[in-house]
Amino acid sequence: MEKLFVIKIGGSFFRDDKIDILKKLTEIIKANTEIKFLIVCGGGVAADLVRNFDQRENLTDHAAHFAAITAMDLNTFLLSTYFKDKSYLDAELKLKSRINLFLAQDYYRKIDPLPHSWKVSSDSIALELADRFKADKLILLKQRYCKSSKKRDENTAKRKIKADNLAADGLIDQYFPTLYKKQKTKITALIINGNQPDYLRKYFLREKSVIDIIS
Numbered sequence: 561m562e563k564l565f566v567i568k569i570g571g572s573f574f575r576d577d578k579i580d581i582l583k584k585l586t587e588i589i590k591a592n593t594e595i596k597f598l599i600v601c602g603g604g605v606a607a608d609l610v611r612n613f614d615q616r617e618n619l620t621d622h623a624a625h626f627a628a629i630t631a632m633d634l635n636t637f638l639l640s641t642y643f644k645d646k647s648y649l650d651a652e653l654k655l656k657s658r659i660n661l662f663l664a665q666d667y668y669r670k671i672d673p674l675p676h677s678w679k680v681s682s683d684s685i686a687l688e689l690a691d692r693f694k695a696d697k698l699i700l701l702k703q704r705y706c707k708s709s710k711k712r713d714e715n716t717a718k719r720k721i722k723a724d725n726l727a728a729d730g731l732i733d734q735y736f737p738t739l740y741k742k743q744k745t746k747i748t749a750l751i752i753n754g755n756q757p758d759y760l761r762k763y764f765l766r767e768k769s770v771i772d773i774i775s
Contacts, residue, residue, distance in 0.1 A: 563696040564596045564655070568686035571604025572703055573754060574635050584757040585701065586642040592764050593658070598649060598693065600662045600686040601639055603631030611678065625668075625676035632664040632682055655693070662689065674735070681733035691743040698747050699763075701754035705772055706731055718768075720775040726751070732774075740774065749774040 567589065573582045589597055603610070610627040613619065619627070640646060640661055647656035650663045651670035664685065673688055674680050683700060690698040706721055706729050723737035731751065740749070751772040752759050762769035 562594070562596050564598065564693060565697045565699060566598045566600065566686055566690040566693070566695045567699045567701065568600045568682055569602065569635075569639070569701050570703060570754065571602030571607060571631070571635055571682070573701070574601075574604045574638060578755075581755060581757060582639075583642060585754055585760060586639070588757060588761045588764065590643065590659070591761075595764075596655060596658050596660070598655060598660045598662060598689060598695070599636075599639070600664075600682055600689065601632050601635035602682040603628050604635055606631035606634050614678075621676040624678070626665070629664045629668050632662075632685075636661050636663060649689075653692075674739075677735070679734035681735075683733045684735045684739050687736060687739050687743065687747070687749065690747050690749070691739075691745055694745045695747060698749040699760075700732065700749070700751045701760070702731060702751050703753070703755055704731070705751065705753055705770070717770045718773070719771075720773045723774050726772075726774065 569585065572578065573585070607628045610624060610631060614624045643659050643661070645657060646659040646661055648663050649655060649660045650666035674684060686700065687698060706726055723732065723740045726732045727734050727737050751774065752763060753770065754760065756770070759769045759771070763771060
């Protein structure tokens with residue numbers, strides 16, 4: 561049976577100084593032809609714009625939520641240019657291709673399974689999708705690893721870190737630990753530093769890599 565991986569690409573990878581890295585990450589994903597992917601994009605700069613406006617103008621939870629969701633879709637369509645053969649996952653819940661890009665706006669207009677709060681980010685959104693589709697793995701591509709963890713060999717490290725500790729460190733959103741404990745399927749969720757694309761490549765090749773497994 562074909563494995564399904566949900567990959568969340570942090571919105572910060574859509575900055576000008578990270579585009580080359582983003583391209584390398586997409587090439588690594590495309591190279592793994594035996595895996596089906598559902599890709600979730602973070603909101604990045606566009607979501608920060610919403611957050612700043614909310615802090616200044618005190619938006620309703622509904623307005624802030626859907627404005628931030630729209631920011632995710634913006635990056636999804638930017639990412640789509642790197643995938644020739646892909647489909648979009650919307651409220652129909654059909655994974656039509658090997659590469660599937662998540663359209664948050666349509667999904668949340670009709671299904672809307674999570675609280676409307678800044679405690680919920682694309683991390684929890686990716687987890688909810690992984691649980692819904694009974695994915696084999698959830699990979700969160702981040703800019704760094706957990707600051708509070710012990711120093712380790714950066715070439716071979718593999719650690720288990722509690723979701724609560726990752727949330728306290730600011731590496732994942734505040735709602736993720738709650739959702740992680742409530743998930744119906746026992747998904748293997750992990751964090752990989754996307755600034756080092758080779759870590760993702762080695763992980764797919766089952767070579768020693770640098771990963772943090774969420775426990």
